[in-house]
Amino acid sequence: MLSLHPCLPPSSVLHRGTGRRPTGNDSQPSILCTADGRAGVEVGHVSADVNATAIVKRIQRTKKYAHLCESVIRRASDQAVARYRTEKEAEKAARRRLHQVYGAYLEEDWVGEVGRALDAVDKDDLAEPRAFCLPLLDLHASTRERVDNLDTLFPRIFSETGTPSHVVDLACGLNPLTVSWMGLPESCRYTAVDLHEGLALVLNRFFERFGLTGEAVCGDVLEWDDFTADVVFLLKVLPCLARQEKDADLATVARIPSRDVVLSYPSKSLSGRDVGMVEHYGNRAREIADCCGRDLIEIEGASELVFVLRKGA
Numbered sequence: 001m002l003s004l005h006p007c008l009p010p011s012s013v014l015h016r017g018t019g020r021r022p023t024g025n026d027s028q029p030s031i032l033c034t035a036d037g038r039a040g041v042e043v044g045h046v047s048a049d050v051n052a053t054a055i056v057k058r059i060q061r062t063k064k065y066a067h068l069c070e071s072v073i074r075r076a077s078d079q080a081v082a083r084y085r086t087e088k089e090a091e092k093a094a095r096r097r098l099h100q101v102y103g104a105y106l107e108e109d110w111v112g113e114v115g116r117a118l119d120a121v122d123k124d125d126l127a128e129p130r131a132f133c134l135p136l137l138d139l140h141a142s143t144r145e146r147v148d149n150l151d152t153l154f155p156r157i158f159s160e161t162g163t164p165s166h167v168v169d170l171a172c173g174l175n176p177l178t179v180s181w182m183g184l185p186e187s188c189r190y191t192a193v194d195l196h197e198g199l200a201l202v203l204n205r206f207f208e209r210f211g212l213t214g215e216a217v218c219g220d221v222l223e224w225d226d227f228t229a230d231v232v233f234l235l236k237v238l239p240c241l242a243r244q245e246k247d248a249d250l251a252t253v254a255r256i257p258s259r260d261v262v263l264s265y266p267s268k269s270l271s272g273r274d275v276g277m278v279e280h281y282g283n284r285a286r287e288i289a290d291c292c293g294r295d296l297i298e299i300e301g302a303s304e305l306v307f308v309l310r311k312g313a
C-alpha cells in the first residue's frame with residue numbers, strides 16, 4: 001500500500017495497474033483510450049484520429065529524440081493528445097514540450113566527447129582516473145560548477161550519511177565521473193540513472209574500463225521505483241522535475257524510502273549572478289523536508305546548495 005503525506009498533490013499516486021504515473025490525460029476522464037493509446041471518442045479537444053502511440057513512435061525515430069527514454073516521450077505525447085484536436089497539432093506540441101524541457105540536455109555533443117575520450121584511454125589514464133575525468137566534468141554546466149569543490153563535497157556528504165552500501169544517482173548527468181572523489185568502498189554499488197540512453201552507454205563503458213562497481217541505466221526519474229539504496233542523490237535536478245509535472249520535485253522525494261536523500265540546487269545563475277536562488281531553493285528544500293517528514297541537514301561551504309534529507313526516526 002502506497003502511503004502518501006497529506007500535503008502531496010494527487011499526481012504523486014503511482015498507477016499500479018499500468019505502472020505509469022498520471023498524465024495530462026488522467027484529468028480528462030471522458031476521454032477513452034484503447035490499449036494502443038488511440039483516443040476512442042471525440043470529447044473536448046480529442047478526436048478519434050489522435051493516436052498518442054503513433055506520435056511516440058514517430059518522435060522516437062527522429063535524430064534529436066532517439067536517445068530519450070520512452071516514458072518521457074510518452075508523457076509529453078499524452079499531455080499533447082489531451083489538449084489538441086489533430087494528431088499533427090498534438091505531435092507539434094509534444095515536440096515543442098520535449099524541446100523546452102529536455103532540449104538543453106540533448107543538443108550538445110558532450111556524450112560523444114566522453115565516448116571519444118574513452119576510446120583513447122591509456123594506462124596513464126587508468127592509473128589516474130581523476131586526471132582523466134576532470135576535463136570531461138567541464139563539459140556539463142552542473143559538474144563544471146562542482147569541479148573546484150570535489151575534494152571536500154563528497155567527504156562532507158558521506159560524513160553525514162555514513163558510508164553507503166548502495167548509492168542511486170538520479171538524473172545523474174556526468175556526475176558519475178566524480179566517483180573517484182567519493183572514497184566509496186569497492187563493495188558499494190553505484191546506480192546512475194538518466195533519461196539519455198547514449199549517456200547510460202558511455203557511463204557503463206567508463207565503469208567497466210576503470211574497473212568500478214557501477215551501473216548506468218536509461219530511465220525516467222518520475223517513473224523510477226527501485227530504491228534499495230541507502231543514499232539517493234538528486235543533484236541539481238529538482239527544479240527541472242517540477243517543470244515536467246507540477247510538484248514532481250516533492251512527489252519524487254516523497255516516494256523514496258531510503259534513509260538519506262541528498263538534494264542540491266545551483267546557488268548562482270548560469271551567468272554566475274546571485275539572483276536569490278539560495279533563499280528560494282533553501283525554502284523549497286525545507287518545504288519538501290517538512291512535507292516528507294524528513295530532517296534537513298545543510299552541507300555548508302559547497303559551491304552549490306546541498307542538503308541531506310534524513311528520514312525521521
Ligand SMILES: C[S@@+](CC[C@H](N)C(=O)[O-])C[C@H]1O[C@@H](n2cnc3c(N)ncnc32)[C@H](O)[C@@H]1O
Binds near residue numbers: 143172193194222240
Ligand atoms: C541539471 S542536470 C544535473 C545533472 C547531475 N545530477 C549533476 O548535478 O551533475 C539535469 C540532468 O537530469 C536529467 N533529467 C532531467 N529530467 C529527467 C527525468 N525525468 N528522468 C531522468 N533524467 C532526467 C537530464 O538528462 C540531465 O542529465
